[in-house]
Amino acid sequence: MYLHGTSTIDDNGHLNIGGCDTQALAAEYGTPLYIVDEALVRQRAREYVEAFRASGLRFQVAYASKAFCVMAMCAIAEEEDMSLDVVSDGELHTALKAGFPAQRIHFHGNNKTPDEIDMALDADIGCFVVDNFIELELLNALAADKGKTVNILLRITPGVEAHTHDYISTGQQDSKFGFDLGNGSAYSAIEHGMKLANLKILGVHSHIGSQIFEVEGFRMAVDKVADFAVEINRKLGLTFSVINLGGGFGIRYTEEDKPLPVAEYVQAITDAIISNFSAASYPLPEIWVEPGRSIVGDAGTTLYTVGTSKEIPGVRKYIAVDGGMTDNPRPALYESKYEAVLANRADEAAEETVSVAGKCCESGDMLIWDLELPRVQRGDLLAVFCTGAYNYAMASNYNRIRRPAVVFVKDGQADLAVKRESFDDIVGNDVMPARLKKPSMAK
Template sequence: MYLHGTSKINAKGHLEIGGCDTTELAKEFGTPLYVVDEALVRQRAREYVEAFRASGLNFQVAYASKAFSVMAMCAIAEQEGLSLDVVSDGELYTALQAGFPAGRIHFHGNNKTPEEIVMALDANIGCFVVDNFTELKLLNALAGEKGKKANILLRITPGVEAHTHDYISTGQQDSKFGFDLANGSAYRAVKEAIEQPNLVLLGVHSHIGSQIFEVEGFKMAVDKVAAFAIKVRDELNVTFKVVNLGGGFGIRYTAEDKPLPIREYVKAITDAVISNFTAAGFPLPEIWVEPGRSIVGDAGTTLYTVGTTKEIPGVRKYIAVDGGMTDNPRPALYQSKYEAVLANRANEPAEETVSIAGKCCESGDMLIWDLDLPKANIGDLLAVFCTGAYNYAMASNYNRIRRPAVVFVKDGQADLAVKRESLHDIVANDVIPQRLRKAPTGK
């Protein structure tokens, strides 16, 4: 059994996280329940900051809030000195409501609406990451209407394919994101950007994928970005002050995963930047990165209550829990794998191999295939590890199932960060048109 962060098995044989017994958390807050190990989140954030400080480069570590965006997480990001990457008005609003400094917010996205751009301009965010020519012109026009100049990075696709799932590989040439280096659109974007009177070009952004376990892809991306920066300097007399190398740093979900320590990813990136830019006589740019999963992923655990079972002799035994693809769609989307234990019987030896099914009316609603567990009983508590990233963020109300609560745990204290949805919340935005309302019945 691999335990992350502050997780341990206590004297009662129960899984404990942040000094809190998970069986007590389930009693107090119900299940399904997202539990976030606050100390581990802070540790991961500090590992990035400390690794960049050691490089001597100027930097920003921007937490990618798409991984897990709630106000409590924004508060922690601010306290740990991080910047924030947002991709929608909802994420921006969450950050602003949490009091996050707007000047440290970077706005991403391949289809920012005019309303979102105006909202971000009004908030005076620090930077827009421009994804296409349409946005370049729109942002310039809207900034001009407000008498403002917007700081921008241009997102470029460097043609690097990281070793990752096809659906989460975004740095290759055939991508919906960014200006392509190979076909010249990135160069044209720089020329057009510097002609816009209401935009200030800081530099470029590159992101090569997600859940990456090696450094070669990052180093190759730096090589290509540096070569592009030199070409732009020599031909257009434009010097990039900022190079954003995105995120994608992998975490351990199962024993199959072999992520590197954060400091090794950072050292590979910073060494490549220093060597490339110094060799070209180029001033060292400020380096930005955008970790999301690697800050919150292994800090999250989801607790479920075991319900029904179904055994098909000689084939499989299913154990159903009170959640599923509504709180974790990743297995259905990406065939993602997870590890889990019975949190209330964590010391007991495994007796059987089972598959964990969700409660949604979908054959594909499976959380884990072939998990070794003690013989599970109705009412047992199942803890699924490493659910901190893209679980709550992607949760839905499919089958009108209520989204779970989120609690942050630290030093024996559990604090509610997101309330469990109520049945009233499920219908709160529903409206029955007058023509569909029942007519009063006569006597």
């Protein structure tokens, strides 16, 4: 059994996280329940910050809030000297509501609306990552209306695509994001952006994939970005002060996953930056990265209560839990794999193979296939590991199921960070047209 972060098994055979008994957490907060190991979140953040400090380069580590965006997480990111990457007005509002410093916020997205841009301009955020020519013009016009000049990075597709163990030097051209480096649109965007009076180009942004377990893709991306920076400087006279290399750093979901230590990713990136830019006699830029999953992914555990079961002799045994694709759509969307234990009997040996089904009215609502567990009983607690990234963030009210609560645990203390939705929350935005109201409803 692989235990992440502060997870332990106590003398009663219960899974503990952050010094808190998961059975006690279930009793107090109910299930499904997202549990966040705060100490592990902070450890991951510090691994990035400390590795970049050791490089001697100027840097920003921006937490990619799309992975998991709640006010408590924004507060931790600020305390750990991180910047923040947002991709919507909702994420921006969450960050500002949490008191996150606006100058350390970067706004991403391939289709920012005028209202979103206005909101970010009014908040005086630190940087926009511009994705296309329409946005260049729109942002410049809206900034001019407010008498402001804003910092921007241009998102480019460098011709490097990396996922898990594979990297492809010709990939990523066919993407909804960014200006393509290979066909000249990135050069044209820089050239045009330099003419827009209310935009200040700091540099470029590059993102090559997700769940990356190698460093070669990052090295290749740095090579291409550095060559582009030198070309722009030589032909247009602009020196990039910032290079953003995005995120994509992998984590361990199952034993098949072999992520590198954070320091190895960072050293590969910083060594490549120093080598390429020094060789070109180019001023060393400030380096930005955007880890999200690798900050919160393995710090999250989802706790469920087992309900019914169904055994098909010679085929499969299903157990059903009180959550599913509404709190974790990733298995249905991506065939994502997870590990899990019975949280209330974590010290017992496996006796059977089961597949974990969710409660939604969908055949595809399956969380885990072929999981080895002790003989499962109704009322057992199932703890699914590594659900900190893109689980709460992608949760829905399908079947009008209420979204779970979120608790942060640390040093034996559990703090509610998000309340479980109520039935009134479910219908809170519903409006009954007057012509459909019955007399009893009008009272």
